[in-house]
Amino acid sequence: MGGGRRRTYRRIDSAPRRLNRNLSVGEMTHQHATRRIVIKNQQGLHARPADAFVKLANQFQANVEIERDTLRVSGKSILDLLTLVAEQGVQLTIIADGPDAEAAADALAALVDTFVEEDEQPDTQPD
Amino acid sequence: MRILQGIAVSPGVAIGEAVVIDDKGYRIPRRFIARGAVESEMQRLEGAFAAVGKQIEQSRDEIAGELGQQYGAIFSAHLQMLQDAKLRTEIDHLVKQRHYSAEYAITRALGKYSKFFENLPTAYLRERANDVHDIERRLMGELIGNRREALEEIKSPVVVLANNLTPSETANLNREMVLGFVTEVGGPGGHTAIVAEALEIPAVVGVGDFLNEVSGGDLVIVDGDQGRVIFQPDDETIARYEQEVEEHRSLAARLDLLRDLPSELLSGEQIHLYANIEFPHEVDACLQRGAEGIGLYRTEFLYLGQEQEPTEEDHYQVYAKVVQDMGGAPVVIRTLDLGADKIARAPNESRVAEANPFLGLRSIRLSLRNISLFRTQLRAVLRASMIGEIHVMFPLVSTLHELRQAKMLLTDIMEDLDEEGIPYDRNLKIGMMVEVPSSVIMLDHFAKEVDFISIGTNDLVQYTLAVDRSNKEVAALYNNCDPAVLRLIEMTVRLAKEADIKTTLCGQMGGNPIYAMLLIGLGLRSLSITPSAIPEIKKVCRSVSLAQCEEVARRVREMENAREIKRYLREEVRRAVPELMM
Numbered sequence: 066m067g068g069g070r071r072r073t074y075r076r077i078d079s080a081p082r083r084l085n086r087n088l089s090v091g092e093m094t095h096q097h098a099t100r101r102i103v104i105k106n107q108q109g110l111h112a113r114p115a116d117a118f119v120k121l122a123n124q125f126q127a128n129v130e131i132e133r134d135t136l137r138v139s140g141k142s143i144l145d146l147l148t149l150v151a152e153q154g155v156q157l158t159i160i161a162d163g164p165d166a167e168a169a170a171d172a173l174a175a176l177v178d179t180f181v182e183e184d185e186q187p188d189t190q191p192d
Numbered sequence: 193m194r195i196l197q198g199i200a201v202s203p204g205v206a207i208g209e210a211v212v213i214d215d216k217g218y219r220i221p222r223r224f225i226a227r228g229a230v231e232s233e234m235q236r237l238e239g240a241f242a243a244v245g246k247q248i249e250q251s252r253d254e255i256a257g258e259l260g261q262q263y264g265a266i267f268s269a270h271l272q273m274l275q276d277a278k279l280r281t282e283i284d285h286l287v288k289q290r291h292y293s294a295e296y297a298i299t300r301a302l303g304k305y306s307k308f309f310e311n312l313p314t315a316y317l318r319e320r321a322n323d324v325h326d327i328e329r330r331l332m333g334e335l336i337g338n339r340r341e342a343l344e345e346i347k348s349p350v351v352v353l354a355n356n357l358t359p360s361e362t363a364n365l366n367r368e369m370v371l372g373f374v375t376e377v378g379g380p381g382g383h384t385a386i387v388a389e390a391l392e393i394p395a396v397v398g399v400g401d402f403l404n405e406v407s408g409g410d411l412v413i414v415d416g417d418q419g420r421v422i423f424q425p426d427d428e429t430i431a432r433y434e435q436e437v438e439e440h441r442s443l444a445a446r447l448d449l450l451r452d453l454p455s456e457l458l459s460g461e462q463i464h465l466y467a468n469i470e471f472p473h474e475v476d477a478c479l480q481r482g483a484e485g486i487g488l489y490r491t492e493f494l495y496l497g498q499e500q501e502p503t504e505e506d507h508y509q510v511y512a513k514v515v516q517d518m519g520g521a522p523v524v525i526r527t528l529d530l531g532a533d534k535i536a537r538a539p540n541e542s543r544v545a546e547a548n549p550f551l552g553l554r555s556i557r558l559s560l561r562n563i564s565l566f567r568t569q570l571r572a573v574l575r576a577s578m579i580g581e582i583h584v585m586f587p588l589v590s591t592l593h594e595l596r597q598a599k600m601l602l603t604d605i606m607e608d609l610d611e612e613g614i615p616y617d618r619n620l621k622i623g624m625m626v627e628v629p630s631s632v633i634m635l636d637h638f639a640k641e642v643d644f645i646s647i648g649t650n651d652l653v654q655y656t657l658a659v660d661r662s663n664k665e666v667a668a669l670y671n672n673c674d675p676a677v678l679r680l681i682e683m684t685v686r687l688a689k690e691a692d693i694k695t696t697l698c699g700q701m702g703g704n705p706i707y708a709m710l711l712i713g714l715g716l717r718s719l720s721i722t723p724s725a726i727p728e729i730k731k732v733c734r735s736v737s738l739a740q741c742e743e744v745a746r747r748v749r750e751m752e753n754a755r756e757i758k759r760y761l762r763e764e765v766r767r768a769v770p771e772l773m774m
Contacts, residue, residue, distance in 0.1 A: 108316075112270075112320065112323060113265045113266065113268070113269055115269065115272075116265070116269040116272040119272055119276075120272065141277065142277065142278040142279070143269065143276055144273055144276050144279055144305050145278060147320055148305070148309075150312060150317060152317075
């Protein structure tokens with residue numbers, strides 16, 4: 066996984082955002098990381114997976130944003146994340162900026178990969 | 193300043209801060225706060241978020257314990273939404289920078305999200321709006337409480353603005369704190385209106401949509417005399433109304449002096465003034481105003497808002513209390529006068545929605561179709577007749593057959609009571625409401641079978657003119673002094689006199705001073721009116737002679753439209769009793 070590392074993307078947003086606003090550490094420690102992910106679970110990025118995603122994202126110092134096509138929102142806000150309406154099969158880009166951006170992007174991309182099992186469990190074997 | 197016109201249903205003027213209750217039952221809070229209140233508003237906000245956080249955690253733990261972790265997880269997501277830093281930053285900003293109230297800031301910030309989710313293409317995605325609503329509901333619950341609390345726990349004097357108030361909500365209003373109320377829907381003669389009048393709270397109903405444009409805390413004037421509602425009045429208007437409130441108060445004080453004086457015309461004829469009541473506690477108001485008795489005791493409140501039908505004992509207890517408290521003065525108990533939709537257990541066939549409820553299964557028709565319910569009430573009336581002077585009255589009688597059926601049932605119950613050895617007044621007087629044109633036309637026959645009649649003008653006007661008084665579109669056609677209505681009243685008085693039975697008039701018309709001279713001139717000597725109107729009507733009686741009243745009636749007979757008649761009557765009473773400020 067993670068084949069799309071350092072892939073360039075064009076910003077189509079008409080009002081581009083500053084990415085590095087929260088950086089107080091020196092340039093030396095600054096990292097920028099992006100990961101392409103695909104939502105695989107049937108119900109999409111609904112409340113429970115979004116909760117897990119935001120919980121994890123908030124453990125990192127790096128600023129985390131998620132992009133779907135032209136729309137980019139904060140990866141640390143569950144309400145924003147839900148407005149992406151990321152259903153099954155939707156491609157998203159994780160964009161992390163900050164001292165631990167690489168670690169954040171890796172961890173989040175890995176988390177999204179686990180959504181398949183987590184989500185389908187209650188359907189097949191309800192307790 | 194903004195002025196809206198509605199329908200005046202309970203007189204008087206109220207000036208106060210608004211409490212707004214929307215059509216879903218939430219209280220709409222104030223929108224903006226004073227600059228100096230930012231600090232305390234932020235504390236309210238903090239407190240609400242902390243409390244809701246605890247609530248959600250509790251729900252999560254409970255559900256997880258009962259149904260498993262997977263189910264508790266949804267509350268975990270709710271908690272995440274509540275703690276969403278971006279949301280919180282925005283809400284804080286709205287309060288600190290724009291001086292929004294905590295409630296308004298939350299509604300605005302969360303509203304953006306719920307609106308977005310509501311517009312998504314599939315039902316599954318739209319479900320997300322419910323999560324946002326749930327959080328908003330919890331926060332609002334913390335900040336302002338739910339509807340019941342909103343109405344019952346009002347702690348400072350306010351004016352209540354609502355889409356609608358049910359009769360039981362109206363009845364439960366705290367009279368000390370609720371200065372007045374205004375509703376978007378409703379009409380004159382509706383139950384809410386009658387209850388408001390009984391509580392003596394100024395009220396205007398049927399104003400139309402306005403709740404979206406007001407917010408809690410706004411200053412409002414309710415003019416229950418003119419049916420006007422004034423939002424954010426200017427200083428001049430406030431001053432004018434404050435003076436009016438003061439004048440009302442001093443007039444009321446002067447009218448109080450009339451209590452123990454006889455209710456008679458200058459020429460000496462006695463005019464009997466009875467009171468209409470809805471609740472047992474109103475007996476106090478009747479005695480304070482010097483009512484001769486209760487001319488109309490409406491028993492509907494026993495049925496309204498109840499899960500179950502009232503028992504015979506429920507009926508008996510309240511009837512006994514009213515009769516006892518009236519200390520020997522007569523009490524006319526009217527049997528159930530409601531539509532089928534209003535009672536807990538209506539007969540099955542009446543569950544069908546009626547296209548024309550006012551022409552449908554209601555009142556005596558409903559009672560006769562639901563004999564066990566009717567029997568319960570009549571047994572209680574008969575038992576209570578041993579305590580004091582009780583008369584029983586049947587509403588909405590439109591055919592002789594109905595009257596005979598009702599009387600037959602009463603005889604039947606008397607026989608039962610005899611067998612059971614339960615005492616009752618064997619001379620119990622039986623009367624009927626005259627409120628359907630057919631009963632006026634056939635009154636010579638009806639009069640042979642009843643001891644007294646009471647003219648119910650509210651329904652008589654509605655059925656004569658074919659106007660639904662609660663329909664704003666046609667309410668203007670509803671007119672007490674339409675010449676057709678006046679002819680029916682006069683005919684009723686004449687036929688009852690020929691049959692030598694007593695006639696009372698008990699509609700709202702009787703309590704309005706502008707009609708008093710006319711009604712006396714048409715031959716009425718007995719009026720049953722809302723207790724608060726007794727002093728004014730007595731004042732009119734004591735200021736005019738029978739000749740004057742008969743002259744008014746003679747002039748009115750020649751007039752052909754309601755408008756002209758009303759204008760003339762207003763002028764006459766103004767001339768005869770200038771103090772009433774008509």
